[in-house]
Amino acid sequence: MKRKTRPKARPRMRARAIARANIALSKYWGKVDTTYNLPAVPSLSLTLDGLVTDTTVEFVEGLAEDRLELDGRAASPKETKRVTTMLDRVRASAGVPFKALVTSVNKFPTASGLASSASGFAALAAASTAALGLDYPEAKLSNLARWSSASAGRSIFGGFAELPAGKPGQKTLSAKPVADADHWDVRIVVAVTAQGPKDVGSTEGMERSRSTSPFYDAWVERAPGIHATVKRGVKKRDLDAVGPAMEQSTFAFHSCGLTAIPPIVYFQPATLAALATVRRLRDAGIPVYATMDAGPHVKALCLAADAPKVKRALEKTEGVLRTIVAKPGPGVEVRA
Ligand code: DP6
Numbered sequence: 001m002k003r004k005t006r007p008k009a010r011p012r013m014r015a016r017a018i019a020r021a022n023i024a025l026s027k028y029w030g031k032v033d034t035t036y037n038l039p040a041v042p043s044l045s046l047t048l049d050g051l052v053t054d055t056t057v058e059f060v061e062g063l064a065e066d067r068l069e070l071d072g073r074a075a076s077p078k079e080t081k082r083v084t085t086m087l088d089r090v091r092a093s094a095g096v097p098f099k100a101l102v103t104s105v106n107k108f109p110t111a112s113g114l115a116s117s118a119s120g121f122a123a124l125a126a127a128s129t130a131a132l133g134l135d136y137p138e139a140k141l142s143n144l145a146r147w148s149s150a151s152a153g154r155s156i157f158g159g160f161a162e163l164p165a166g167k168p169g170q171k172t173l174s175a176k177p178v179a180d181a182d183h184w185d186v187r188i189v190v191a192v193t194a195q196g197p198k199d200v201g202s203t204e205g206m207e208r209s210r211s212t213s214p215f216y217d218a219w220v221e222r223a224p225g226i227h228a229t230v231k232r233g234v235k236k237r238d239l240d241a242v243g244p245a246m247e248q249s250t251f252a253f254h255s256c257g258l259t260a261i262p263p264i265v266y267f268q269p270a271t272l273a274a275l276a277t278v279r280r281l282r283d284a285g286i287p288v289y290a291t292m293d294a295g296p297h298v299k300a301l302c303l304a305a306d307a308p309k310v311k312r313a314l315e316k317t318e319g320v321l322r323t324i325v326a327k328p329g330p331g332v333e334v335r336a
């Protein structure tokens with residue numbers, strides 16, 4: 001009897017990964033190189049549990065172009081282009097020409113105003129390389145994610161991670177782990193102060209700061225010292241060392257935005273009210289400190305035991321829409 005030869009089943013070039021958002025305790029703001037997306041200052045962040053992006057990538061032979069579905073809708077050409085840029089790098093490494101279907105869902109608390117490029121590009125880096133069988137170690141994955149969005153390089157790692165400043169001409173730069181998620185039982189209490197997308201994205205905001213703010217050079221000069229204080233404080237689990245440096249980092253980078261032309265003002269009335277609440281709690285003896293990113297929300301850093309009190313006070317603050325409490329979380333994970 002003649003045996004039929006079956007065509008060899010082609011392995012599916014598909015993988016899924018989840019990554020979490022991170023909050024910088026010492027901030028990245030400004031680039032030394034836009035081609036390689038190299039930060040001008042070092043930063044240190046905390047990866048947050050619960051603020052998850054879940055991304056599936058499938059490379060499909062014969063597909064005419066990359067297709068991105070974001071939170072259940074077709075992504076804009078601008079969003080898709082940023083994804084294609086990363087996928088082109090992954091395709092070049094694997095020697096695979098096929099375009100991809102990408103589905104990405106931000107499993108953030110509803111309308112938190114927090115969906116971030118950090119978790120998105122960290123998940124995309126892990127899923128796309130895994131789909132093509134590229135077994136990237138964390139540092140290489142971090143470099144790939146960082147190239148698309150520098151803060152994403154930090155979300156590859158769980159707990160506390162740092163991203164050094166880049167140097168002009170350097171081509172690769174990865175974040176590094178500083179301490180695991182269980183190193184320090186702190187919480188981030190997010191006070192959501194506005195709905196909807198932010199006015200000026202971070203990429204544009206930092207470029208405008210660099211090219212027009214008279215404070216930018218001072219920021220770049222001082223940021224490494226602030227970062228070193230934050231890092232030392234994190235290692236020693238010393239909130240009263242980390243907190244003031246984190247606040248200075250936040251207000252220093254916002255000062256660059258405020259003094260840019262035209263100015264970038266992320267503060268809303270509820271932002272100022274939430275910042276005042278954090279100060280008031282501190283005056284009452286609770287060690288809690290505030291940070292902000294390129295948006296109006298306030299993120300309070302405190303010890304786990306104080307989080308319920310901080311949450312209640314922020315919830316009662318005029319203009320605060322809701323609060324979210326997040327603990328340190330793990331790094332990127334490739335899922336079956
Ligand atoms: C204020 O990483 O979003 O959140 O590299 O241009 O994508 P690009 O910028 P991005 O900037 C984050 C800025 C920040 C501070 C921080 O996370 O360190």
